[in-house]
Amino acid sequence: GIQVEQSPPDLILQEGANSTLRCNFSDSVNNLQWFHQNPWGQLINLFYIPSGTKQNGRLSATTVATERYSLLYISSSQTTDSGVYFCASRISGGSNYKLTFGKGTLLTVNP
């Protein structure tokens, strides 16, 4: 199956700093999503971005499908951004609709 690798595994920032999280995937994909898992465990959808660039407030994401990676940018980080960020992807073609998750990036934003 598809392999999804995220980096870095851990990231510590001061409030106000910017950061970039990376997601590499091993096959052509037709779905790439970024999630933020809050302290209660719920997965919050950040971006559905199989290709291209999207922005939502202080967050933006870019997926370069031909090079099999996606980036999540967090600008002017806030303490509430802390948590685990997951990317997940689904292989193109066939009838397999399951998403495979990376191991996540644990982000800690200090005041």
Place this chain on the structure above:
Amino acid sequence: GAVVSQHPSWVICKSGTSVKIECRSLDFQATTMFWYRQFPKQSLMLMATSNEGSKATYEQGVEKDKFLINHASLTLSTLTVTSAHPEDSSFYICSAYTGDTGELFFGEGSRLTVL
């Protein structure tokens, strides 16, 4: 965005008992739902794909007799952990596609503790 709701949010049970977790799509119909499991400080692992009106498809290593999945309608899938043991304690999360965009949405999750 689409809403997927799970119940209960947390449950504590005694070893040997069975626990049922419900997953509902509130504003769309879901012919397929997915059940994931997450251990502390780990990623999400797919357990099974729940198919409306037919048998679930289980991932390798997941015991189908231990984790019973029923998808009786287009808005409801249930996961029953049978004869639960402490090692079944985990965070269980369901998800579904809305179908139009291909974006996957997750429920709030259910934290199971087996004593």
